[in-house]
Amino acid sequence: MLEEDDLVILGSAPLFEGVEVRGWASRHTDLRVVTLQGGQALLDPLHANEHIYVLLSGELEVLLRPTSETPVARLTPGSCTGDISMIDDKPPTAYVVAASDCRVLPLNRAKMWALMAEDHRLAYNLLQVLAQRMRANNELILQSLELQERYRAQAETDALTGLHSRAWLEDIFPRQVDLSSRIGQPLTLLMIDVDHFKRVNDLHGHPIGDLALRHVAGLVRANLRSADLSARYGGEEFTALLVATDLEQAINTAERLRERIQETPLHLPNGQLLPLTVSIGAAQARANATLAELLAAADRALYQAKQAGRNRVRAAGRTPVVLPQ
Numbered sequence: 001m002l003e004e005d006d007l008v009i010l011g012s013a014p015l016f017e018g019v020e021v022r023g024w025a026s027r028h029t030d031l032r033v034v035t036l037q038g039g040q041a042l043l044d045p046l047h048a049n050e051h052i053y054v055l056l057s058g059e060l061e062v063l064l065r066p067t068s069e070t071p072v073a074r075l076t077p078g079s080c081t082g083d084i085s086m087i088d089d090k091p092p093t094a095y096v097v098a099a100s101d102c103r104v105l106p107l108n109r110a111k112m113w114a115l116m117a118e119d120h121r122l123a124y125n126l127l128q129v130l131a132q133r134m135r136a137n138n139e140l141i142l143q144s145l146e147l148q149e150r151y152r153a154q155a156e157t158d159a160l161t162g163l164h165s166r167a168w169l170e171d172i173f174p175r176q177v178d179l180s181s182r183i184g185q186p187l188t189l190l191m192i193d194v195d196h197f198k199r200v201n202d203l204h205g206h207p208i209g210d211l212a213l214r215h216v217a218g219l220v221r222a223n224l225r226s227a228d229l230s231a232r233y234g235g236e237e238f239t240a241l242l243v244a245t246d247l248e249q250a251i252n253t254a255e256r257l258r259e260r261i262q263e264t265p266l267h268l269p270n271g272q273l274l275p276l277t278v279s280i281g282a283a284q285a286r287a288n289a290t291l292a293e294l295l296a297a298a299d300r301a302l303y304q305a306k307q308a309g310r311n312r313v314r315a316a317g318r319t320p321v322v323l324p325q
């Protein structure tokens with residue numbers, strides 16, 4: 001039975017806006033209120049639903065998973081739930097659970113259609129309720145996309161240097177190699193490794209090591225074209241994908257970068273200058289090359305540069321470029 005308080009709530013419920021609820025309730029004496037205990041589920045995706053439930057007292061929580069700790073919505077008296085699944089005759093997409101003891105008024109499908117035929121304001125109100133629900137859901141989707149975007153940006157950026165991360169390189173590489181081969185442009189990878197970096201850490205401490213990595217990253221960024229795609233590959237290793245650049249041009253770029261790093265020591269907080277050098281391996285991508293193949297080739301060239309005494313550039317598949325050091 002509907003009590004006086006229930007009629008007051010129904011009178012303020014969006015679904016009943018403009019409906020004279022007392023007269024309406026007196027014509028429908030078959031309406032039965034259902035009580036729920038806190039924690040009890042009203043709707044879940046495993047069971048079809050045939051009712052719209054109007055909450056008369058207490059609070060309902062809408063959860064996307066049964067184990068979710070944070071509800072996506074909290075329903076207060078006057079709100080309704082179950083509308084979409086009642087209309088499309090499919091199981092609900094979320095769990096609706098009583099957060100406290102609740103009283104709800106179920107209106108089954110047949111009853112709802114009859115009520116709407118009797119008073120068109122109910123149909124209009126139901127459309128309004130659905131429109132608000134769609135808007136709230138869109139808002140939720142947008143927030144979740146923004147969050148995903150933020151997480152992706154975090155994963156794609158190396159926190160220490162601000163350069164792109166290895167995950168980013170792995171993500172963009174197949175598209176870049178595909179694009180380069182389709183437009184017939186060469187693509188070359190540089191692997192840039194700071195020489196004797198362990199000594200920097202050992203002699204000056206890890207925080208200065210971090211400063212040195214930022215310094216080198218800044219020089220890598222400043223000395224490549226903005227179209228070139230530089231990343232911190234890990235530790236003291238950086239990579240740069242040089243677009244529209246063949247091996248010859250890449251060697252020149254690498255050599256210029258190497259020189260620039262050699263002649264730009266890091267100013268330490270104590271006023272000392274810390275000289276840094278890098279060794280660089282270069283390798284040009286074949287059409288359909290995988291990142292692993294290209295990295296392995298650039299890494300072999302880098303190894304040669306280290307073996308040859310460091311602070312130099314070597315290219316894969318070529319006679320060593322011997323430049324005066």
Ligand SMILES: Nc1nc2c(ncn2[C@@H]2O[C@H](COP(=O)(O)OP(=O)(O)OP(=O)(O)O)[C@@H](O)[C@H]2O)c(=O)[nH]1
Pocket residue numbers: 160193194195196197198199201205206207208209210213234235236306310
């Ligand atoms: N400060 C700092 N050090 C790092 C970071 N990542 C890696 N390292 C250090 O980088 C050093 C790399 O040392 P090695 O791989 O032995 O190479 P290296 O001393 O540069 O010698 P070569 O490459 O042969 O010239 C290790 O001591 C790592 O601890 C970092 O984020 N910050």
